[in-house]
Amino acid sequence: MPAPERLPAPGVNTTGEREELLAKGELTVVGRISGASNAVLLCTVEYGSVRADCVYKPVKGERPLWDFPDGNLARREVAAYLVSEATGWGLVPPTVLRDGPYGEGMVQQWIAADGADGADGADGATGADGLLALVEGEEAGEGWKPVALADVGEGRTALLVHADDPRLRRLAVLDAVINNGDRKGGHLLAAPDGRLYGIDHGVTFHVEDKLRTLLWGWAGEPLTDEAREVLTGLERQLAAGGRLATRLAELITPAELSAVRARVSRLRRTGVHPEPSGQWPAIPWPPV
Template sequence: MPAPERLPAPGVNTTGEREVLLAKGELTVVGRISGASNAVLLCTVEHGGTSIDCVYKPVKGERPLWDFPDGNLARREVAAYLISEATGWGLVPPTVLRDGPYGEGMVQQWIDSGGAAGTGGSGSSPDADGLLALVDGEEAGEGWKPVALADTGEGRTALLVHADDPRLRRLAVLDAVINNGDRKGGHLLAAPDGRLYGIDHGVTFHVEDKLRTLLWGWAGEPLTDEARGVLADLQRQIAAGAPLATRLAELITPAELAAVRARVARLLRTGEHPKPSGQWPSIPWPPV
């Protein structure tokens, strides 16, 4: 029997084809990804002679969170993917909810990253190929947006900055919509084809403002015309009775869905990127 064909890089085949492969393919566990707080399994999924690598997060492997008592993190990851697809920005890898070797869980296409996203060392100059950096002084520099001063030890501080990159800016808008409480540097994947993906969206959709992110560089700035148009279209897609709203209602609670609608409406009303609420730490820990 010939070996299964490997899919080309994301963007060559349609998203729908990858969703079908992830949902219907035979899931084989290859190993466990260490360092994650919940069970994260590296797998292959094969269907119809085609195979890709993927990540499988079984619900049984989730650690309970006191502030997310309703539902499970896997369903929130799928909901985040659906919102991302609705924007047309494709910022989240194809993600489905399905049964697997350890029960129901989230299955998401593995994205090979060139390792561009990450933080440089204290005093390093911003890397032109990177998305995050630590720089000396209090000025971000051209092409970069300041986030916060960081303690680097021994009484030294450095300025945490992120690139003034339209891909990151779109992701900041998506995070504001889904109320992402955990946008770390390690959750940014810059693919070799130039696309940017965000991963790990389990801590999302809370009814309270829990936005914690490294992408505060545009806080208080006007939304782009593109973002306003996308949000206006998204508002129609999540209205009661719309197909996307029906799908989301299967994944998050009615109160959480109402909160999504309220956040989109607020973004359109203010026309600005949100600012830290001051009620929670604005940056996740650890940040990378």
């Protein structure tokens, strides 16, 4: 019998095919990804003649969070994927909820990030294919957006910046919609095909404003026309009886679903990227 074909990079197969592979394929645990606060298992998934690498996060391996008492992180990760797909931007790798070797959990297609580091125009690139950097002085420089001054030790500071990149800007809008409380630099994956993905969306959809991100560079600036159009579409899909609303209702609480609707409505009404609320630290720790 011939060996199963390894799944090509995202974008070659349809989203539905990738979801079917993740949902129905046989999961085999390869190892554990170290450094994560919750259990994150690297697996292969095989279905028919196709095999792919994936990440499996069983609910049993989650550490309880005092401020997220309702539901679990795995379902929030799937909900974030559904919202991403509804935008049409495809910013989150295919993600499903299913049973696995250690019970129910989320399974997400593994994205092989581009190993390039550094970028023209900024020194000290710090990850995500040079989309984030630390620079000397108080000016971000052309093509970069300032975030905050960072303590780099020995009494010195550097300016944390991110690229003025339309892919990041879309992700900033998605994070505002899903109320992402943990957008670190390590959660940005620049794929070799040029696409940008965000991962680790367990700390999302809270009813209170918990947006913590490194992507504050557009705070207070007008949303793009594209973003406004996407938000209009999301508002329709989140209406009672809408497909997205129906699917999210299976994953998050009614109060959280209402909060998503309110955030989308507020973004459309104000027409600008949100600014830090001042009620919570604006930047996650550690930032990378």
